[in-house]
Amino acid sequence: MSAIPSVNLTATPRDLYIGLMTGTSLDGIDAVLVDLTDATPQLLGAQAMPLPIELRQQLMQLQAAAPDELHHACLAGNALARAYAIAVEQLLAQSSVAPAEIRAIGNHGQTVRHRPELGYTVQLGNHALLAELTGITVVGDFRSRDVAAGGQGAPLVPAFHQAIFGQTGEPCVIANVGGIANITLLDGAGGIKGFDTGPGNVLMDSWIHQHQGHSYDADGAWAASGKVLPELLAQWLQLPYFAQVPPKSTGRDLFHADWLRDQVWANAYAPVDVQATLCALTAQTLADEIARHGPGARAVYLCGGGAHNHTLREMLATRLPGVRVGTTALLGVDPDWVEAYAFAWLAWCCLNGQPGNLPNVTGAQGYRILGAIYPA
Ligand SMILES: Nc1ncnc2c1ncn2[C@@H]1O[C@H](COP(=O)(O)OP(=O)(O)OP(=O)(O)O)[C@@H](O)[C@H]1O
Numbered sequence: 001m002s003a004i005p006s007v008n009l010t011a012t013p014r015d016l017y018i019g020l021m022t023g024t025s026l027d028g029i030d031a032v033l034v035d036l037t038d039a040t041p042q043l044l045g046a047q048a049m050p051l052p053i054e055l056r057q058q059l060m061q062l063q064a065a066a067p068d069e070l071h072h073a074c075l076a077g078n079a080l081a082r083a084y085a086i087a088v089e090q091l092l093a094q095s096s097v098a099p100a101e102i103r104a105i106g107n108h109g110q111t112v113r114h115r116p117e118l119g120y121t122v123q124l125g126n127h128a129l130l131a132e133l134t135g136i137t138v139v140g141d142f143r144s145r146d147v148a149a150g151g152q153g154a155p156l157v158p159a160f161h162q163a164i165f166g167q168t169g170e171p172c173v174i175a176n177v178g179g180i181a182n183i184t185l186l187d188g189a190g191g192i193k194g195f196d197t198g199p200g201n202v203l204m205d206s207w208i209h210q211h212q213g214h215s216y217d218a219d220g221a222w223a224a225s226g227k228v229l230p231e232l233l234a235q236w237l238q239l240p241y242f243a244q245v246p247p248k249s250t251g252r253d254l255f256h257a258d259w260l261r262d263q264v265w266a267n268a269y270a271p272v273d274v275q276a277t278l279c280a281l282t283a284q285t286l287a288d289e290i291a292r293h294g295p296g297a298r299a300v301y302l303c304g305g306g307a308h309n310h311t312l313r314e315m316l317a318t319r320l321p322g323v324r325v326g327t328t329a330l331l332g333v334d335p336d337w338v339e340a341y342a343f344a345w346l347a348w349c350c351l352n353g354q355p356g357n358l359p360n361v362t363g364a365q366g367y368r369i370l371g372a373i374y375p376a
């Protein structure tokens with residue numbers, strides 16, 4: 001009698017992670033579920049959840065000095081943790097995955113101050129409370145260790161971009177256009193550079209909100225109906241940040257509504273032309289830095305919400321003749337989920353004792369394991 005073949009009914013455990021991102025646009029929570037079991041990571045689920053309006057207002061106020069801000073920051077951190085927990089619950093329900101199957105949540109938190117030159121960067125979000133509410137291990141506070149090591153603490157996505165998009169075989173750029181824009185220059189032979197180029201959508205969002213009441217310029221349609229003001233653009237391009245050599249990072253600390261108001265108050269510009277000029281500022285600063293630091297780039301792959309801004313894409317393509325301009329969808333990852341995906345990956349790095357920073361990008365003294373772990 002031949003032996004009955006044994007069947008292994010125990011499925012190999014998957015290495016599942018959740019990534020949570022609330023970025024400088026303050027538009028909402030991006031949550032992704034990813035499988036990092038092997039060398040071919042997979043995005044299994046994703047969803048965006050708007051931030052409750054009062055919490056968004058609280059967070060906006062915390063971007064600048066405000067009365068009793070420590071108290072309000074702690075309360076906002078708690079409210080964020082509750083909102084993150086809802087996003088996690090919805091993501092898991094939608095994906096039919098139980099919390100116990102998740103190895104960890106990589107939680108970026110909400111940046112309210114970024115002052116690496118003073119030795120600190122602050123991302124709110126009560127990680128301990130999120131671990132309590134979800135019963136899942138949370139890894140958070142990814143930037144502080146890099147800052148402690150003398151780095152900018154940002155951008156952190158270049159290592160992830162290299163890991164996931166590094167096989168294109170040609171020099172290319174991944175450009176994340178969120179509130180702030182950052183680029184990763186991949187030379188096609190393993191070399192990586194990366195830094196923040198300046199404003200992405202943050203000023204455009206603020207201006208259209210002030211003049212049209214919309215939270216953003218859908219597809220860049222309003223900007224497309226205005227004309228770029230060359231003198232105003234030239235004035236903005238004088239800002240020292242744009243001439244600074246990397247490592248460099250920035251945020252709402254530099255690019256905010258008051259800065260914009262100071263720039264335009266003395267002239268009766270048509271608001272629509274200011275919008276067109278702000279769009280050109282984002283495109284021009286991206287193009288200038290790509291030409292300066294990645295002159296051989298053959299393609300630019302956009303991600304972040306700005307990837308949906310057609311006017312911005314056209315302005316960028318015009319300023320980079322001979323360079324293909326598309327989105328990371330061409331590389332297999334939906335541009336809306338790249339950042340949250342990166343923080344799931346950074347949580348994996350932390351739990352596996354791998355460094356998450358690139359010292360030549362952030363300026364840190366060396367590779368560091370990033371993040372603080374709050375076990376389930
Ligand atoms: N259809 C669209 N057309 C034009 N712009 C859009 C569109 N959809 C989203 N955006 C822009 O993208 C922004 C959100 O982008 P994203 O979520 O990548 O930013 P973030 O993660 O908050 O910022 P950061 O990367 O700086 O932390 C919105 O505020 C808006 O300006």
Ligand SMILES: CC(=O)N[C@H]1[C@@H]2OC[C@@H](O2)[C@@H](O)[C@@H]1O[C@H](C)C(=O)O
Nearest residue numbers: 111114154155156157180182196249
């Ligand atoms: C301090 C901070 O939150 N910086 C963000 C912000 O948003 C874009 C740009 O500025 C980038 O430096 C960074 O985020 C991405 C995810 C990063 O660290 O790579």
